[in-house]
Amino acid sequence: DAGITQSPRYKITETGRQVTLMCHQTWSHSYMFWYRQDLGHGLRLIYYSAAADITDKGEVPDGYVVSRSKTENFPLTLESATRSQTSVYFCASRTSGLDTQYFGPGTRLTVL
Amino acid sequence: AQSVTQLGSHVSVSEGALVLLRCNYSSSVPPYLFWYVQYPNQGLQLLLKYTSAATLVKGINGFEAEFKKSETSFHLTKPSAHMSDAAEYFCAVSATGANSKLTFGKGITLSVRP
Numbered sequence: 001d002a003g004i005t006q007s008p009r010y011k012i013t014e015t016g017r018q019v020t021l022m023c024h025q026t027w028s029h030s031y032m033f034w035y036r037q038d039l040g041h042g043l044r045l046i047y048y049s050a051a052a053d054i055t056d057k058g059e060v061p062d063g064y065v066v067s068r069s070k071t072e073n074f075p076l077t078l079e080s081a082t083r084s085q086t087s088v089y090f091c092a093s094r095t096s097g098l099d100t101q102y103f104g105p106g107t108r109l110t111v112l
Numbered sequence: 113a114q115s116v117t118q119l120g121s122h123v124s125v126s127e128g129a130l131v132l133l134r135c136n137y138s139s140s141v142p143p144y145l146f147w148y149v150q151y152p153n154q155g156l157q158l159l160l161k162y163t164s165a166a167t168l169v170k171g172i173n174g175f176e177a178e179f180k181k182s183e184t185s186f187h188l189t190k191p192s193a194h195m196s197d198a199a200e201y202f203c204a205v206s207a208t209g210a211n212s213k214l215t216f217g218k219g220i221t222l223s224v225r226p
Binding site for chain 2: 033035040041042043044045048050058090092100101102103104105106
């Protein structure tokens, strides 16, 4: 099906482990984004990408790594997970210009 | 730089009553403004957006918002609340460049009482 998908939807891990969250979109949108959603903070931008092989930091990038070798995929890696990274993570995409940003269903990550 | 303020974290209305969710923005350039809705355990869905055309913007599900530059506001309204409107609502602002990014408010939870 067309759209934007995230996997896994739920993940429990332990402090210090590496975790990768996947994001895939079928629209060939240029821009892709990773946000984290925390109570009292709304959505905060972690990283974004304007095109394949072009990524840049957002508001809260520390502890995260991204890559974008293909237009349709934008994985987010937590190199050494910490409890403070327990959150709901949303991926989003849009075309270039000022089009609507479309969101995936989210990944709920718990770091024990 | 842009920022958004959504006053209060929770609004409760009766079914059939007016819904008013407030959003004030700060922007050093003419802004684009958005309202998104998030239903439980789902991603965000666009309700409506202002992109410098008409100041009164109509969205999905009977919602509308008015851009008021003098008040730096973009409040969301709906004349008559339905139970299905219960959700979290986010206001967001962006600049007008192609590389612009959305800055979100902290969100408001809307409850609808029968």
